[in-house]
């Protein structure tokens with residue numbers, strides 16, 4: 210069923226390999242973000258879905274696994290997944306971890322890392338050498354009847370859009386069926402470069418159609434060029450592309466999803482888009498929480514890099530300036546802004562509805578701060594509105610699904 214398109218021209222577009230440096234030397238801020246997501250999401254996913262699955266089994270696939278760890282010892286996605294699978298919170302679940310890696314030397318390193326993490330223990334894992342597209346049918350067969358989380362993290366453009374749609378088509382849909390979730394990376398350099406080729410219309414470029422076709426396959430059609438507004442600069446275009454891609458894929462795969470534009474630093478251009486797809490409301494909410502926490506981890510990484518760039522190894526700066534305290538203050542300011550935005554959103558909602566459940570108005574509650582704010586900010590906003598008499602609901606309990614947010618005077 211699966212095939213991987215010929216994307217050799219884009220292979221080096223994965224930013225981690227720019228300047229020809231080996232990818233697995235050390236981790237950059239953009240990689241910190243995706244790893245924070247894995248570190249924070251796999252456990253709640255496996256815990257929830259594995260509590261009711263057949264044999265308490267859960268299948269996790271890392272399709273572009275890499276070396277397992279960086280040379281500086283920091284975990285790559287395989288080490289993070291393996292460590293999550295051994296988390297005591299997952300006791301009683303069987304987490305089956307599958308890894309695919311195409312490059313022979315990287316694959317050897319991957320096996321070694323997995324053996325070390327497992328250390329003769331009880332981790333259930335298999336590593337496959339080769340092209341993920343060729344292993345996909347077999348991996349999907351292994352996940353029949355049980356929850357599946359698939360992580361696809363290629364350099365450049367990865368599996369074609371239609372393959373991702375087919376994964377969802379091959380899995381059951383409905384409320385009480387095993388979950389299907391996919392998290393994939395979409396390379397932003399490839400989008401910018403191929404858009405450049407589109408606009409150049411250079412007759413001497415013999416590979417033009419092939420290059421444009423590569424993005425057609427990754428994006429699921431020619432919409433990205435047919436609807437391109439040439440007056441948009443690359444930053445604006447990418448924002449449009451991100452939204453449009455999510456719309457296209459969630460419609461075709463009949464699921465819901467999140468996207469995040471991941472940058473090395475707030476003022477720099479996007480390195481890649483992360484796209485998360487799920488058919489479960491729980492998955493959407495839990496991933497929203499995860500995104501918010503991963504943003505915080507990313508902000509800390511960027512802050513630490515900036516601090517180190519300014520102060521180098523000057524130990525006295527560490528003592529005098531106390532980076533922890535500075536970061537904490539910045540975070541507290543941000544938390545206030547997030548809370549204030551949610552308060553505004555709740556006030557607007559309460560003007561139109563005398564009572565509602567957050568889950569049914571999730572987008573409107575988090576409008577403007579989606580993926581940045583999370584339940585802690587929502588609870589604080591509710592507490593403040595409760596104190597101000599704007600709602601009779603406080604912030605305790607299951608604030609997403611159970612608590613009814615009421616205007617004063619509304620029927621209980």
Ligand SMILES: C[S@@+](CC[C@H](N)C(=O)[O-])C[C@H]1O[C@@H](n2cnc3c(N)ncnc32)[C@H](O)[C@@H]1O
Nearest residue numbers: 273274275285286310311312340341362363364
């Ligand atoms: C971006 S790196 C993976 C990083 C890793 N997921 C992490 O977070 O630590 C992409 C990896 O995919 C491998 N790869 C490239 N094409 C592949 C394919 N078709 N199937 C499987 N692996 C592939 C590359 O050799 C490289 O190690």
